[in-house]
Amino acid sequence: MRTFIGIDLGSTTTKSVLIDENLEVLGRGITNSRSNYDVAARVSKQEAKIAARFTLFRNALGKDAEHLLADLERNFRLEQFLSALRQLEETCIGYLDHPRFQGTKAALRGSLDAVFRKIEVEAQAIYAPGAARKSDFFRDIAGSRFMNLAQAASREAAIPFETMLNIYDKSIIDVESRVDPDETVASQMRNGLTRSLSSAEGVGVDRGEALSALGKVLAIELEETYVVGTGYGRVRLPFPKEQIRSEILCHGLGAHMMFPGTRTVLDIGGQDTKGIQIDGNGIVTSFQMNDRCAAGCGRYLGYIADEMQIGLHELGPIAMKATRVPRINSTCTVFAGAELRDRLALGEKREDILAGLHRAIMLRAISIISRSGGVTNEFTFTGGVAKNEAAVRELHKLLKENYGDMTVNISPDSIYTGALGGANFALRAVVH
Amino acid sequence: MSQPEVVKSLSQVKQKEMIGRNYDLITGGTAKVSSTFVPGNLNELLMCFDIANNLPEINAIQNAMRKKSGEMIAEAERSGHSEDVCTYVKADIGMMAKGNIAPNGKPFPDPDVLLLSYTGCFTFMKWFELLREQYRCPTVMLHVPYAADGQPTKNMRDYIVKQLKEDVIPVLETVSGVKFDIDRLREYLRKSAIAENDLVWMLESSKHRPSPVDCYFGGVYYMGPIFTAFRGTDEAIEYYRLLRAEIEERIALGLCAQSPDGDMPEENYRLVVEGPPNWTSFRDFWRMFSEAGAVVVASSYTKVGGVYDYDGFRHDPDHPLETLADYCLGVYTNRNLPTRVDMLARNIVDYDADGLLINSIKSCNSFSAGQLVMMREIEKITGKPGAFIETDLVDPRYFSAANVKNRLESYFQMIDQKRRAGGSAAAAGA
Numbered sequence: 001m002r003t004f005i006g007i008d009l010g011s012t013t014t015k016s017v018l019i020d021e022n023l024e025v026l027g028r029g030i031t032n033s034r035s036n037y038d039v040a041a042r043v044s045k046q047e048a049k050i051a052a053r054f055t056l057f058r059n060a061l062g063k064d065a066e067h068l069l070a071d072l073e074r075n076f077r078l079e080q081f082l083s084a085l086r087q088l089e090e091t092c093i094g095y096l097d098h099p100r101f102q103g104t105k106a107a108l109r110g111s112l113d114a115v116f117r118k119i120e121v122e123a124q125a126i127y128a129p130g131a132a133r134k135s136d137f138f139r140d141i142a143g144s145r146f147m148n149l150a151q152a153a154s155r156e157a158a159i160p161f162e163t164m165l166n167i168y169d170k171s172i173i174d175v176e177s178r179v180d181p182d183e184t185v186a187s188q189m190r191n192g193l194t195r196s197l198s199s200a201e202g203v204g205v206d207r208g209e210a211l212s213a214l215g216k217v218l219a220i221e222l223e224e225t226y227v228v229g230t231g232y233g234r235v236r237l238p239f240p241k242e243q244i245r246s247e248i249l250c251h252g253l254g255a256h257m258m259f260p261g262t263r264t265v266l267d268i269g270g271q272d273t274k275g276i277q278i279d280g281n282g283i284v285t286s287f288q289m290n291d292r293c294a295a296g297c298g299r300y301l302g303y304i305a306d307e308m309q310i311g312l313h314e315l316g317p318i319a320m321k322a323t324r325v326p327r328i329n330s331t332c333t334v335f336a337g338a339e340l341r342d343r344l345a346l347g348e349k350r351e352d353i354l355a356g357l358h359r360a361i362m363l364r365a366i367s368i369i370s371r372s373g374g375v376t377n378e379f380t381f382t383g384g385v386a387k388n389e390a391a392v393r394e395l396h397k398l399l400k401e402n403y404g405d406m407t408v409n410i411s412p413d414s415i416y417t418g419a420l421g422g423a424n425f426a427l428r429a430v431v432h
Numbered sequence: 433m434s435q436p437e438v439v440k441s442l443s444q445v446k447q448k449e450m451i452g453r454n455y456d457l458i459t460g461g462t463a464k465v466s467s468t469f470v471p472g473n474l475n476e477l478l479m480c481f482d483i484a485n486n487l488p489e490i491n492a493i494q495n496a497m498r499k500k501s502g503e504m505i506a507e508a509e510r511s512g513h514s515e516d517v518c519t520y521v522k523a524d525i526g527m528m529a530k531g532n533i534a535p536n537g538k539p540f541p542d543p544d545v546l547l548l549s550y551t552g553c554f555t556f557m558k559w560f561e562l563l564r565e566q567y568r569c570p571t572v573m574l575h576v577p578y579a580a581d582g583q584p585t586k587n588m589r590d591y592i593v594k595q596l597k598e599d600v601i602p603v604l605e606t607v608s609g610v611k612f613d614i615d616r617l618r619e620y621l622r623k624s625a626i627a628e629n630d631l632v633w634m635l636e637s638s639k640h641r642p643s644p645v646d647c648y649f650g651g652v653y654y655m656g657p658i659f660t661a662f663r664g665t666d667e668a669i670e671y672y673r674l675l676r677a678e679i680e681e682r683i684a685l686g687l688c689a690q691s692p693d694g695d696m697p698e699e700n701y702r703l704v705v706e707g708p709p710n711w712t713s714f715r716d717f718w719r720m721f722s723e724a725g726a727v728v729v730a731s732s733y734t735k736v737g738g739v740y741d742y743d744g745f746r747h748d749p750d751h752p753l754e755t756l757a758d759y760c761l762g763v764y765t766n767r768n769l770p771t772r773v774d775m776l777a778r779n780i781v782d783y784d785a786d787g788l789l790i791n792s793i794k795s796c797n798s799f800s801a802g803q804l805v806m807m808r809e810i811e812k813i814t815g816k817p818g819a820f821i822e823t824d825l826v827d828p829r830y831f832s833a834a835n836v837k838n839r840l841e842s843y844f845q846m847i848d849q850k851r852r853a854g855g856s857a858a859a860a861g862a
Contacts, residue, residue: 232834246842249849272835283853284846286811288820289839371804371820 002225004430005048006254006422007041008247009033009233012270012298012384014040016048017419018222019427023257027051028416032137034176037233042179049222050076050185056220060213061205068196068205071129076192077136078127082120083188084138084175089116091171101167104159111153111164119145134313139172186218226426230418232271245425247418248276248287254421255380256282259409263376266369266395267417268385270298273365275372282421288372296364298384300333301391304357307337308350315354319390322355329360336360355390362394366402375399378407382417386410443674447656450671452536454661457484459538464545464608467563469556470737472549472576472760476620476664476747477600481608485661486543488559492523494535496711496826504530505827518555519795519827521562528566545607546571547600552578552765553798572603576760582771584761592757617752620664624747630672631658632740637679638689638729639783642699644682646689648709648728649718659737663747691722700725701844704779706732706772706803707791710823713831717823720837724844730779732772735764742775769802776806777813786847787816789840794824817850819843 001020008015014037016029029047033040058069092112096105122145125131135141150164180188193214197207229237230250237244247267255265256278265276273296277286290297305312326348328339336357343353369375379399385391396408411417440448457463463484468474470489478485495501504526505519511529513522527533532540548560550573557573564571574595577588601612634654638647645654654675662668688696692715703721705728710717721728739745739762748755760766767775776788788810792800807818821839824830 232838246838246845248838248842249845281853283849284842285817287839287842287846289835373808 001220001223002430003052003222004225004423004426005045005227006250006419006424006426007044007227007229007231007237008250008416008418008422009037009041009229009231009237010270010384010418011232012302013415014044014231014233015416015419016041016044017416017423018045018048018052019420019423021427021431023424023427025420025423026055027053028413028419030415032139033233034173036177037236038238039177039179040233041229041237043176045224045227046179046185049182050189052222053185053189053217053220056217057214060217061210065205065210068210071196071199072189072192074127074129075195076189078123078195079188079191080180081123081127081138081141083180083184085116085119085123085142087178088142088171088175091174092167095167095170101163104163107157107159108163108167111150111157111159112167114153114156115146115149115164118149134311139176143168143172189214189218226430228422228426228429230422242429243426245422248274248289249284250418250421250425251382252276252278252284252287252421253282253424254417254419255382255409257420257424258411258413258417259378259380261378261407262380262409264369264372264374264379265417266365266379266381267383268297268361268365268381268391269383270302273297273368275365275369277373277376286373288368290364290368296361300336300357300361301385301388303333303337304340304354307340308354316358316388316390318351319354319358320393321351322349322390324352324355325359325394326352326356327359328353328356355394358388358390359394359398361385362391362398365395366398370402375403375406378409380409380411380417382411382414384415386414441674441678443671443678444653446667446671446674447653450657450662450667451660454484455534455536455538458486459534459536459540461541465541465543466545466547466607467543468547469549469551469553470659471553471763471765472551472574473659473663473737474547474549474574474600474756474760475661476617476624477596477604477756478547479620479664480612480616481604481610483545483604483608486540487660488524488563489520490660491527491534491540492520492826493711495523495527496828497714498535499712499828501526501712501826502828516795516797518559518797519825521555521559523826524559525562542567543569545569545603547604548573549576549760550574551576551760551763552767555796555798570603570607572600574600574760576757576766578768579761579766579771580768582768584758588761589754589757592760593753596753596756614752618749621747621749621752621755623666623669624658624664625749627658627663627668627672628738628740628746630669630676631655633676634672634679635730635734635741637683638727640683641702641784642686642688642696643702643727643729644679644687644689646691646718646722646727647734648705648731649714649721650690651728651731651734652709655734655737688725689722689727692718693722696722696725696727698725699727701847702727702729702783702785703787703789704728704730704776704783704785705789705791706776706806707793707799708733708736708796708825709791710831711826712824712828713833716833717831717836720840724840726840726844729783729785730776732764732776735775738763739767739775742778765799769806773806773809773813777810780810780814780816785816787811787843788814788818789843790818790820792820792822794822794830795827796825817843817846819846 004019006017014031014033018027019025027048028051029044031040031043146168154161154164228243228245229239230245230247234244251267255262267274273290275288279285302312305315458465465486466478466483467486475485501523505522507526507529508522534540546560546563638645657668657671688699745762790803790807792803811818821836
């Protein structure tokens with residue numbers, strides 16, 4: 001079948017959206033951008049294709065199979081994780097032949113074996129039904145487990161922890177750069193389905209019917225009829241110029257597709273903030289971006305999280321507990337870090353300071369929006385920061401203060417807005 | 433990476449010679465030297481006293497294009513000038529601190545007179561205060577009233593003429609030892625008007641499709657002689673005659689405007705631009721346009737040294753002092769916001785442009801103010817989309833290539849999208 005793909009290469013994550021000829025989203029894929037946009041694009045595209053096969057499988061089985069599908073997805077991710085883990089182990093072992101590890105090779109091999117066997121066992125729990133994962137990226141899950149287990153293993157074997165880390169660091173880059181071929185993915189899906197059908201989740205679904213339906217879905221060729229790249233890394237894509245679109249246009253169109261009533265779009269990504277005005281057809285009429293300085297972008301929050309030694313995803317929930325929102329004057333990321341330490345030293349509560357910082361970035365965003373032409377109902381907030389509840393709360397307050405009541409749209413898939421617009425441009429390039 | 437060698441045209445060769453000769457005159461030690469600014473510069477008057485014309489902004493630009501302004505700005509900041517000060521000023525101050533070497537490699541002499549023609553930029557006044565402190569030479573200020581109501585009045589003109597008679601000319605006579613001869617001024621002004629006619633022809637040649645010239649990146653070169661030390665000279669007449677002939681040939685051949693890499697193969701976008709170019713990354717900046725097939729058909733920056741195409745001004749030898757007053761009153765920097773809006777909106781219509789691009793200058797407080805409002809107004813008047821980018825004049829730290837390119841590409845694609853949609857209806861639901 002003909003498919004149309006938009007790839008949004010952001011500074012933090014790379015997103016792909018795959019649609020069919022009827023503008024139906026079949027699959028979404030996301031990966032960390034690493035420092036290699038080519039790989040990130042290939043991985044996210046493969047992920048979108050995997051998601052598309054899940055969608056097609058869901059369509060084939062009907063609504064009654066939702067439980068089975070959820071379980072299949074979980075089992076597939078487990079299969080995928082174990083496969084990547086095997087690759088990681090093989091790569092680590094491959095590095096042991098380096099002359100540098102000559103003296104400790106046997107000890108290292110033993111330690112690596114111990115670590116990987118433990119992660120293999122833990123994987124079942126990591127992907128158990130209902131288990132929460134802070135990240136779905138292999139690097140994050142495998143990395144955090146490896147760090148934990150390698151410390152003990154290296155101590156036991158009396159080898160430096162840094163050596164284990166060094167081998168891991170080298171190997172993870174290689175493994176991350178591999179994209180599983182379609183055949184491997186198909187086999188992972190088949191294995192996943194077999195696991196699911198053997199478990200309680202498979203009850204009520206005809207085994208033969210399910211396996212046959214999956215076979216048919218896997219046999220469908222997902223033809224990449226046209227691919228459009230957008231985002232900061234777009235120039236790095238191996239695409240001709242015509243297949244590259246500005247992320248401003250892609251975000252405008254993507255927001256329109258998600259919420260057709262949208263007239264103003266705010267996108268806060270890793271390194272830029274965009275205020276975009278669009279017309280009733282998703283066409284950009286005006287835009288503004290942050291200039292020269294990335295204060296108030298996603299990276300600002302990342303920096304603050306690092307300063308506080310907490311996870312990025314914890315910022316919002318902590319800030320939501322604030323009882324007052326202090327005025328943070330600096331929108332400069334580095335100065336905000338200084339202000340943060342200063343206020344902590346003065347005894348201010350962490351949640352209050354964080355709430356103030358969230359307000360500071362939204363103030364800057366509002367300034368960019370106002371320069372792009374103000375806010376017109378409906379308003380759509382996109383980008384990774386739209387997932388942060390404290391940022392959203394401050395945005396609501398500021399919009400109300402400055403522009404009155406209005407509809408504020410935030411899609412759970414907001415991070416894919418640019419890629420969605422890109423996919424639509426891909427379709428238009430062929431169909432129109 | 434080596435860049436392809438672009439063959440220089442006769443007019444380019446001539447201009448290079450003219451500029452080189454002027455620097456030799458300034459640094460030669462024989463002529464008296466005045467420092468003065470481009471907007472409202474009184475070149476014809478200075479020539480009446482055999483005074484050479486040295487323009488600090490032009491020196492800053494020359495240094496920026498030779499990648500020297502960064503270290504000069506750093507030098508000025510070391511001596512206490514804030515990061516937010518106009519970078520033309522800091523490049524000039526830094527150049528002085530670093531030996532005051534002219535582009536021809538010889539040291540600039542201390543000026544014999546500072547002639548400040550104040551035409552709307554308040555920084556000029558502060559700049560000249562610094563220069564006066566440095567050189568302690570005679571300083572004369574011609575106060576040109578701001579055309580706040582759009583139209584200069586007779587009182588304003590009389591006020592300037594009075595200053596010319598009572599302040600400027602007597603100081604120049606004293607400094608030079610040359611008696612003012614109004615007929616000599618008339619003769620220079622007559623020559624100015626001839627060159628100005630060809631200049632306006634050049635500016636309007638971009639109404640052709642494709643435009644044979646780029647009136648921003650190319651335009652800053654074409655404006656050189658008329659805005660600097662050559663207005664009123666035979667050389668300027670000759671330069672614009674040569675330029676006109678070259679453009680006529682380009683029109684006959686149907687050539688697109690030139691780019692840093694030769695003739696543009698195609699013209700995809702026609703823009704009107706407000707604000708100066710970035711000088712430290714001038715060619716890279718230009719390529720962001722030319723590689724997309726974007727040509728600038730009109731720009732306000734090519735009017736800062738004199739507006740000739742908007743209300744038909746030409747220097748008038750029959751009213752020599754009055755015409756100098758009119759010239760100063762009419763330069764772009766002395767125009768109010770509604771007039772700037774009207775000029776740019778008219779340009780968009782008259783030159784059949786796709787829209788307005790504003791390059792707002794980080795360190796220019798005088799002219800960056802109000803630009804967003806101008807853009808919105810012009811969008812409303814013309815129905816054409818505007819876009820806003822931000823760079824700086826000669827401070828290399830404030831040119832973020834990826835950011836500027838991103839915005840420009842978005843703008844070009846926005847124009848495409850609007851064209852395809854034909855008012856956007858056709859794209860509905862697609």
